[in-house]
Amino acid sequence: MFGYPMFPDALRPFNTQYRCYSVSMLPGQERTDVEKGGKIIMPPSALDQLTRLNVVYPMLFKLTNRRADRVTHCGVLEFVADEGKVYLPYWMMRNLLLEEGALLTVESVSLPVATFSKFQPQSPDFLDITNPKAVLENALRNFACLTTGDVIAIPYNTKVYEFCVQETKPGRAVSIIECDMNVEFAAPVGYQEPERPPAAEEEQPPEEHHLPEPTGFVPFQGSGLRLDGKQKNLDAPRASTSNGPRVRGIPDYDHEVGYLRFLRNAAPKPAEAASDEPVFSSFSGEGRKLRQPKHRRP
Template sequence: MVFDDYFRCYPISMMPDTSRKEDANFGGKIFLPQTALHKLTMLNIRYPMLFTIRSETSGLSTHSGVLEFTAEEGRCYLPQWMLNTIDSEPGSLVNIQTSDLPQGSFVKLEPQSVDFLEISDPKAVLENSMRNFTTLTVDDIIEIDYNDQTYRIKILEVKPESRSHGICIIETDLETDFAPPVGYVEPDYQKLKEDADKAKKEKAMSNPALKGQGAMAKQINYKDLLKEAINEATKGKFDGEGIKLSGKKITEKEKVKVPVIDSDELDLSGPVKPLILPDGYLFFGYSVKPYKDEFDDDNKRESNQDSKKVVFEGQGQSLRNSKKRKDMNKSHPSIKDKARSPETIIIDSD
């Protein structure tokens, strides 16, 4: 059995009960009277209840679900975008029949404005908005509300395909694809890249830090450092005076004058020249003082002091001029006191 009846259609904004107007107007469900619920229960219609809505004046049709059975008898209330889809005016006669739509697996959407691209997470917005829809039909332009702004989205394609050109999106995994929004023009990425590089180069060349006027240049006193570097570069390694072979001194006119560069008039905005340095060297743009570790300096000082210490401070003695030991045993008689043995011993033979 099929439910088939005629109603006068009106937009949801004309409902006497204003409690759910805003949410229902951005969805895909309609309001029917109590008599429709009684007929549906008698026909044992399976859930979810899906309907085909056809305009008697334009002949256009779409699909929807039902939200509540609270409308007046003989009336049905539709979202405004649904009235625009079937091209019906308030009070027009529409035919509503039960329908059986397949479970959808794919839908392709086309935003009707480039403003849709400003949404940071369109997938999450659509997932939340699709909870108010039961069906999707090809060529319908639905409306969703996000951040107090209305976005219109056209249904370009649905799968699986059927004669009704619609799908049911209740309790199904729906794959979503987006077409470029209406009015969207693909940008010229090559030109955008060139313009960005040009603007970046102009900004870098106009940087006041290159001329010693930036905040960092003031912090490190770049002008004075540059002057010191110029003086060191222009200062001669030999400051003596030259003398001719004839013995005469060189006059002031004959001396080679070294040009003096004024650092205030330097312009570093010209083309960059390659800086070729030996391996292991870095150029920072100003004089660098070598880092000295206080711990290493203390160790060096201690090592120098240790090297100056005298390890042996004793006094050497010669063996020939050595002094007699004071603790000699005086009980032994001195050798000088003993009588010397005669050089010749005479033996008397008598």
């Protein structure tokens, strides 16, 4: 009587060991796209074995370095590696503490869809980016999953920025393919908040400044002369007092700073008594012509 295997091929999980290498060791081509994401390159035999197994799509894998007891998760980019080898991004090999040619256990897994993740930049240089959330969102398109504790690398312009995955929900490892995930940033490593200036002392009321008394030469202080020859005192007062009339055009040297004073026109002076002197009237003389009229002869 022949027995059946305990795990048929359709139900057997994918669990294989490979020799791992960084992408720079991939012969014949330079794959910079692998370094920009979180996916690996596997041999064609892995694809043939996965198609005969009951795996959940998209294909996600758990990578384990049993010697260092380090675990991470990833997706697969292509199946073009040499048999018995897998090629990983350099940042992933560094998280797993792997050397070139070390043994790596690759196991197919199913992860929950991410709803939340929190990242901590590993350098304050990340604050120089104008829109860091958009940069991270664009870079995560090359990732299939995230694992809490990993330090991922994202190239942007001419720099490579590293982020520590501090928290993921609903689990320590989540899938980020076609998901709506909330993202938060923690303060970068080495970041120091700018020092705030001490609280300003209570503002003192402004000191009162009075106009100084004029000294030296003061213009327009002489007496005026009339064209008709009459003498009249036209001397203007230097300044007005608080009780006297306000003269137009003369500054009020007794003004108190902080007060507004609205002055009205002074009361008209009483009419002077009539005198015997004739009242001057302009342009009242007789006119003369420079050219005499000619008389016609009879």
